[in-house]
Amino acid sequence: MTVTFRRNIARMEGYVPGEQPQEPGYVKLNTNENPYPPSPEVRKAILSEAGERLRLYPDPGATALRRQAALTYGFDLSRIIAGNGSDDLLAMVAKAFIGEKDAIACAMPTYTLYDTLVRIQGGKFIGVPYPADYSLPKALAARKARVTVVASPNSPSGTAVPRGVLAALADAVPGILVIDEAYADFADDTALSLARERENVVVLRTFSKSFSLAGMRIGLGFAHPGIIEGLNKVKDSYNMNRLSIAAGTAALADIGWMEKNAARIRKTRQALAEALPSVGFAPFPSQSNFILARRARGGSARPAYEALKRRKILVRYFDTPRLAECLRITVGTDRETAALIDAMKGIR
Numbered sequence: 001m002t003v004t005f006r007r008n009i010a011r012m013e014g015y016v017p018g019e020q021p022q023e024p025g026y027v028k029l030n031t032n033e034n035p036y037p038p039s040p041e042v043r044k045a046i047l048s049e050a051g052e053r054l055r056l057y058p059d060p061g062a063t064a065l066r067r068q069a070a071l072t073y074g075f076d077l078s079r080i081i082a083g084n085g086s087d088d089l090l091a092m093v094a095k096a097f098i099g100e101k102d103a104i105a106c107a108m109p110t111y112t113l114y115d116t117l118v119r120i121q122g123g124k125f126i127g128v129p130y131p132a133d134y135s136l137p138k139a140l141a142a143r144k145a146r147v148t149v150v151a152s153p154n155s156p157s158g159t160a161v162p163r164g165v166l167a168a169l170a171d172a173v174p175g176i177l178v179i180d181e182a183y184a185d186f187a188d189d190t191a192l193s194l195a196r197e198r199e200n201v202v203v204l205r206t207f208s209k210s211f212s213l214a215g216m217r218i219g220l221g222f223a224h225p226g227i228i229e230g231l232n233k234v235k236d237s238y239n240m241n242r243l244s245i246a247a248g249t250a251a252l253a254d255i256g257w258m259e260k261n262a263a264r265i266r267k268t269r270q271a272l273a274e275a276l277p278s279v280g281f282a283p284f285p286s287q288s289n290f291i292l293a294r295r296a297r298g299g300s301a302r303p304a305y306e307a308l309k310r311r312k313i314l315v316r317y318f319d320t321p322r323l324a325e326c327l328r329i330t331v332g333t334d335r336e337t338a339a340l341i342d343a344m345k346g347i348r
C-alpha cells in the first residue's frame, strides 16, 4: 500500500472494544452494560422525536439535555458539555490539550482508551502502576503531565478513590485532572462537586451504564466555563443526534428509575462478591457494576473465560501481566449471576 499515515498512527494499535456478539443467546457480562431496560420515558421521548423533525439538524449545543443536567446536578449551564458517549468527551480533552510534546498520566491498569487517544494525538502516555490495594499512587502528580486522568470507580479494578484524595491531586497536578465517573452511580461517593470547586477539574459521566443507554451514546462533561469553551472548539458540530438528546433528557428527568436499577445492581453485586470465593475466585472490593476477581490459586484465568464462553456466558479477560489471573465480570440480574456461578462450578 502506498498511502502513508502520520507516523504515530502507523505505529499504534487501534483501540479494541470488548466483544459485542451480534447473534442472540449470550449472557453478556463483559462490557458493563445494565441488565435492566431504560426508563419508559426514554422510549416515549425517542418516538416523539423520530418523525418529521429528523430532516432538521440537531441543536449543536444539546441545550435541552444540558438544561436538564443543570437542574438535576445543580450546575450552571456554562459548566456542562454533552458528548456522543463519554468516549467523545475524552477525545475532545485529548484534542484540546494534547500535542506532540504533551503527556497524559494515568494510574494503571485503567481504561485503555486513554492510551489510544494520546497516541492518536502523537503525545506521550505515562502509566503509573497502582499499588496492590489500588489506592492512588503517590507518584501520579509528580509526573507533571498536562492531563492526568483517574477513573473513579476505576475499570477494570472496580475500586474508587475518595473525593478528598482527588481534591488533593487536583491541587497538586500542574495541568488538568479528568475524573472519569462512568460508574459513579454505583459508588458510595462522587467527586462531581470538584468540577464546581476547582478550575482544573473535568468530571465525566456516561449514560451507558447506570441509565441503561449504552446503545444511545450519551455522556456529560462538567468543568469550569473556560474549559468547556475550549472543548466546544474541538467538538464535532453536531456530536449529539436528535434521538440521543431526547433520550438523555428524558432519562435524567426520570432519574429515580435509574437509581432503583443501580440499587438492585449493588445488591446483586454483594451476592456475586459473596459467591465468587466458592468457585475459586477472590473479588476485589467493587464500587461499580462489575467485579474484578482473581483466581485464588493463581494461574491464568483464560481457561475459565474460554469455558464460560463455550457455555455462552461472556465475561472480560485481559491478557496483560497484572490482569491475566483475573476475570472482570459485569453484575447482571440475580438470575444471570446464578447462571454464571453455576457454570463456574461446572468448569472447576
Ligand SMILES: Cc1ncc(COP(=O)(O)O)c(C=O)c1O
Binding pocket: 031, 032, 084, 085, 086, 087, 088, 111, 151, 154, 155, 180, 182, 205, 206, 207, 208, 214, 217, 218, 219
Ligand atoms: C472508565 C470508562 N470510561 C468511559 C467509558 C465509555 O463510556 P461511553 O459508553 O459513555 O463512551 C467506559 C466504558 O466502558 C469506561 O469503562
